[in-house]
Amino acid sequence: QLVRFLVFSASLRRDSLNSRLAELAARTIEANGGKVDRATMREFDVPSYDQDAQEQAGFPLGAQEFRRRLETSDAFVISSPEYNFSMPGVLKNAIDWVSRYRPQPFNERHGMLLSASPSMAGGNRGLWALRVPLEHLGARVYPDMFSLAQAHQAFDGDGRIADRQLQEWFERNVVGFMDLVEAAKHYVCAKTA
Numbered sequence: 001q002l003v004r005f006l007v008f009s010a011s012l013r014r015d016s017l018n019s020r021l022a023e024l025a026a027r028t029i030e031a032n033g034g035k036v037d038r039a040t041m042r043e044f045d046v047p048s049y050d051q052d053a054q055e056q057a058g059f060p061l062g063a064q065e066f067r068r069r070l071e072t073s074d075a076f077v078i079s080s081p082e083y084n085f086s087m088p089g090v091l092k093n094a095i096d097w098v099s100r101y102r103p104q105p106f107n108e109r110h111g112m113l114l115s116a117s118p119s120m121a122g123g124n125r126g127l128w129a130l131r132v133p134l135e136h137l138g139a140r141v142y143p144d145m146f147s148l149a150q151a152h153q154a155f156d157g158d159g160r161i162a163d164r165q166l167q168e169w170f171e172r173n174v175v176g177f178m179d180l181v182e183a184a185k186h187y188v189c190a191k192t193a
């Protein structure tokens with residue numbers, strides 16, 4: 001039984017560096033025997049969270065879609081830009097909507113966080129901010145976060161990381177995460193068999 005990963009970038013930008021990194025993660029997962037569900041943040045487009053709107057009209061389509069895609073995957077991989085040392089508002093807003101579902105879909109779901117930025121920090125501070133709501137929601141956030149610095153000049157023509165050592169480090173991180181998700185899935189299957 002293949003392990004299935006929901007992979008998406010939290011950037012809406014056409015030439016997004018994070019979308020390139022998300023695609024590289026997706027290809028790495030597939031090359032190592034995993035199944036990938038590629039999503040875009042546009043599919044999870046939601047209005048600003050408003051509790052009155054939720055009570056009156058229920059969940060918007062983007063939130064329904066985000067929940068469905070999370071629940072049909074074993075784990076998620078997000079490549080998120082860093083906006084002002086935090087995550088983009090669109091991502092936080094989508095997480096807020098989904099967090100109101102019961103059962104709450106992030107609970108006990110494994111997740112890996114990636115970031116890409118033209119800066120030297122690679123967007124890493126944004127990932128520390130993103131960990132907080134996800135861990136609060138019970139997500140099993142992989143300890144190794146990968147942040148690609150100077151990402152505007154980091155990719156080669158094939159969409160891989162041009163620096164060989166860094167590309168190998170990236171692959172090891174992704175495969176390490178896949179191994180953990182697979183082991184956890186087998187453990188749960190064995191427990192419930």
Ligand code: FNR
Binds near residue numbers: 012017
């Ligand atoms: C940024 N950017 C940015 N970069 C960074 O490393 N740390 C930061 O705090 C911020 N803050 C920030 C705020 C806002 C509102 C914008 C629009 C941008 C720059 C950001 O990393 C850069 O635009 C990336 O290219 C965004 O990611 P995508 O869209 O290329 O995936």
